[in-house]
Amino acid sequence: xxxxxxxxxxxxxxxxxxxxxxxxxxxxxxxxxxxxxxxxxxxxxxxxxxxxxxxxxxxxxxxxxxxxxxxxxxxxxxxxxxxxxxxxxxxxxxxxxxxxxxxxxxxxxxxxxxxxxxxxxxxxxxxxxxxxxxxxxxxxxxxxxxxxxxxxxxxxxxxxxxxxxxxxxxxxxxxxxxxxxxxxxxxxxxxxxxxxxxxxxxxxxxxxxxxxxxxxxxxxxxxxxxxxxxxxxxxxxxxxxxxxxxxxxxxxxxxxxxxxxxxxxxxxxxxxxxxxxxxxxxxxxxxxxxxxxxxxxxxxxxxx
Amino acid sequence: xxxxxxxxxxxxxxxxxxxxxxxxxxxxxxxxxxxxxxxxxxxxxxxxxxxxxxxxxxxxxxxxxxxxxxxxxxxxxxxxxxxxxxxxxxxxxxxxxxxxxxxxxxxxxxxxxxxxxxxxxxxxxxxxxxxxxxxxxxxxxxxxxxxxxxxxxxxxxxxxxxxxxxxxxxxxxxxxxxxxxxxxxxxxxxxxxxxxxxxxxxxxxxxxxxxxxxxxxxxxxxxxxxxxxxxxxxxxxxxxxxxxxxxxxxxxxxxxxxxxxxxxxxxxxxxxxxxxxxxxxxxxxxxxxxxxxxxxxxxxxxxxxxxxxxxxxxxxxxxxxxxxxxxxxxxxxxxxxxxxxxxxxxxxxxxxxxxxxxxxxxxxxxxxxxxxxxxxxxxxxxxxxxxxxxxxxxxxxxxxxxxxxxxxxxxxxxxxxxxxxxxxxxx
Numbered sequence: 192x193x194x195x196x197x198x199x200x201x202x203x204x205x206x207x208x209x210x211x212x213x214x215x216x217x218x219x220x221x222x223x224x225x226x227x228x229x230x231x232x233x234x235x236x237x238x239x240x241x242x243x244x245x246x247x248x249x250x251x252x253x254x255x256x257x258x259x260x261x262x263x264x265x266x267x268x269x270x271x272x273x274x275x276x277x278x279x280x281x282x283x284x285x286x287x288x289x290x291x292x293x294x295x296x297x298x299x300x301x302x303x304x305x306x307x308x309x310x311x312x313x314x315x316x317x318x319x320x321x322x323x324x325x326x327x328x329x330x331x332x333x334x335x336x337x338x339x340x341x342x343x344x345x346x347x348x349x350x351x352x353x354x355x356x357x358x359x360x361x362x363x364x365x366x367x368x369x370x371x372x373x374x375x376x377x378x379x380x381x382x383x384x385x386x387x388x389x390x391x392x393x394x395x396x397x398x399x400x401x402x403x404x405x406x407x408x409x410x411x412x413x414x415x416x417x418x419x420x421x422x423x424x425x426x427x428x429x430x431x432x433x434x435x436x437x438x439x440x441x442x443x444x445x446x447x448x449x450x451x452x453x454x455x456x457x458x459x460x461x462x463x464x465x466x467x468x469x470x471x472x473x474x475x476x477x478x479x480x481x482x483x484x485x486x487x488x489x490x491x492x493x494x495x
Numbered sequence: 496x497x498x499x500x501x502x503x504x505x506x507x508x509x510x511x512x513x514x515x516x517x518x519x520x521x522x523x524x525x526x527x528x529x530x531x532x533x534x535x536x537x538x539x540x541x542x543x544x545x546x547x548x549x550x551x552x553x554x555x556x557x558x559x560x561x562x563x564x565x566x567x568x569x570x571x572x573x574x575x576x577x578x579x580x581x582x583x584x585x586x587x588x589x590x591x592x593x594x595x596x597x598x599x600x601x602x603x604x605x606x607x608x609x610x611x612x613x614x615x616x617x618x619x620x621x622x623x624x625x626x627x628x629x630x631x632x633x634x635x636x637x638x639x640x641x642x643x644x645x646x647x648x649x650x651x652x653x654x655x656x657x658x659x660x661x662x663x664x665x666x667x668x669x670x671x672x673x674x675x676x677x678x679x680x681x682x683x684x685x686x687x688x689x690x691x692x693x694x695x696x697x698x699x700x701x702x703x704x705x706x707x708x709x710x711x712x713x714x715x716x717x718x719x720x721x722x723x724x725x726x727x728x729x730x731x732x733x734x735x736x737x738x739x740x741x742x743x744x745x746x747x748x749x750x751x752x753x754x755x756x757x758x759x760x761x762x763x764x765x766x767x768x769x770x771x772x773x774x775x776x777x778x779x780x781x782x783x784x785x786x787x788x789x790x791x792x793x794x795x796x797x798x799x800x801x802x803x804x805x806x807x808x809x810x811x812x813x814x815x816x817x818x819x820x821x822x823x824x825x826x827x828x829x830x831x832x833x834x835x836x837x838x839x840x841x842x843x844x845x846x847x848x849x850x851x852x853x854x855x856x857x858x859x860x861x862x863x864x865x866x867x868x869x870x871x872x873x874x875x876x877x878x879x880x881x882x883x884x885x886x887x888x889x890x891x892x893x894x895x896x897x898x899x900x901x902x903x904x905x906x907x908x909x910x911x912x913x914x915x916x917x918x919x920x921x922x
Contacts, residue, residue, distance in 0.1 A: 247586045247607040266890075329753045331690070351752035353897075439698060440752040441897050444890045458579045460883045461603060 239467035246461035257468035270452040273357050278425035280361035288372035313370035321434025324363045356442035372417045379413030411492045538819045539566045543591030545577040550839045558826050585609045592814040595806045598634040599881040605637035611810035612640045616821035627845045630874040635807050643807030644828030645845035649772045650801045650868040652790040659766040672794035681744040684766040694767040695756035696736040696745035698896045708732035710796030715876035722913035724906040734902045748896045772865040776840050779857045792864045803872035880920040884913040
């Protein structure tokens, strides 16, 4: 130990430089990856958003015209609305997950089974999930309407009716996001020291009071983490719309999300510049909402 | 805790938001070279298709047998991904050497210099272009150059369920039928309480209003490149469909979004269906349906018409082996390749004289009607960037099909938007 220290002392004049070089050499592979796969595309996309770029990359600089069009484009407004509805509704998965996670924590045997059951939608191919729900929602032959008819309700064409389609898709969004939330919140629950509950019950606190005064406050960091992820994920939703609504559906124009619009403009219509502007607008929206969440967390997140 | 939070933030914001944009910028790479080596004896060509895998493999095998130094690598990408992948591949230099092309996508590729001109190859091989339907050849000619050889074509016919006609006591449709005959028959065939409809009136281009618009004497796109949707005749071709929904003789657009119209025809919920020749094999392979259905020419409006469309084989301009590629493309347009495809019944080959094998491949159906229909066929309407106004067609006409707006209002709004898009694409 002492010997090593002496040796290190002697090498000092060079060691800073050498350590730095070695350090940079170590992060180089990761750095190259980040620059090539994230930074460069990001800058390139930002640049594209100021150009008129066709299908095969032929681009001319047109300044802020794409953004000017975006602001006045009614389809972008509708897409924002659909994405907002979806995002808000999917946030409901958090309170549901807290309850389920708390219930699973009470289960003595087979808790893993429940966790797997709730986590399955997360590891299932979104396309498969979308297809199955599409069948369930079918207006004429769907399982949902078959069940509703038992209690005398004549159900709608859930994913073809423009007035309800985005809500029907959002319900599936909740279902698919429960798994991750339950795992994270469940881990948060396990991190709460058991003696707090023991002390509380000695003081005469009932289960509800314990939940409100111990579980919930100590769970807030996990809740915050899940809500940040949920908002970002929801704003980027594409696959459920693509699979459950699809083209040739009268509900599409009312239900398409921002990313679906991005896909439509950039890849179907071949207007890459406009697509890039949509992508950058979405990036800014996500950054703003995430920043607001981080600002607001000071008021309600409890870091014991 | 602080570092943890910062990591979370970095992860959350940068990774997720950037991955989305990455997909966009990933398609801006330069041209790459083909993996195969020009110096070696064997050359490998890739051939991108979206279906008919078995049939196309047979064609490729036959070509390989005659040309042992060229290997064909069939790449099948399903329809939903085909065009996105092709666009990205064409820009990145990784598109297949030979691939299928459709008229509505063609001009943007030809204009972008992505396709190999075939004029010299056609001349060298002494190909007589009159062996293909003229409308198809013209669809793939851009600024005086020929970029594709027609592979197959499809016209549209009136498919009908004989059993349902018998039950309603109505005579089967004939080549003399007009729009009025379809209207009165559809009313008699409809039994809403049983969930049975006389006809399906989906919002379809190729199998729907692109046929009835020329039948009414209208146009989707005029000769001087303007929208035809403000023309009352064009609007009459749309009204024809909307009336079926309005009168309750067709399922609603919402029902047809949940269950495809063609599936409703197969389930015998719908007695008449305007369907392409490409459905013949699907209906024929359905044992329960085969004996019950047949097909005839589309009924006449002001005149008879069917839209004609088809797949063409084109070559990628940046292919590393243009000479071998031309050889392969010429083969794909040959009589031999056409015969292989006709025998399987998958498609109607475009090469004149080879279609009989297709007609005979399903003797229970009157497939000759699709051949006879070429006499009054009109080319599939396209412009340079067809996808843009195709989207407007869907959003605007949906309002008419949903009975929220009159056909005139929807079509006039569409006409304005489409004209704007057509001006835009010329810049």
